[in-house]
Amino acid sequence: MAALALASAAPAAAHAADAAVLQGLDKITARISTFKAPLGEKVRFGTLEVTARACDKRPPEEPPESTAYLEIREIRPGEEPVKIFAGWMFASSPALSALEHPVYDVWVVDCQ
Secondary structure, three states: OHHHHHHHHOOOOOEEOOEEEEEEEEOOOOEEEEEEEEOOOEEEEOOEEEEEEEEEEOOOOOOOOEEEEEEEEEOOOOOOOEEEEEEEEEOOOOOOOOOOOOOEEEEEEEEO
């Protein structure tokens, strides 16, 4: 009986997802786009190439939070790609670990 009580008191594990749902802002046009980044696949947003490596979402019984590990490179014609971001982004705190770019903002919305 005590083991059952301990098991139910333990926090639920995060759910791993197959894709990160991201939003991007083009600061020149002021347009916000929502796009999906399947894990391990490169997705383009303007001159950015976004690769989601991991995406985890808390279970419904816990406070909402989605986190994604993203690698972002800038691709410009005639130049070598430049890695401009690699790290975890948090849906509840986008400013905590943000992409700093003069034209684009990218942030995590959800995991699917």
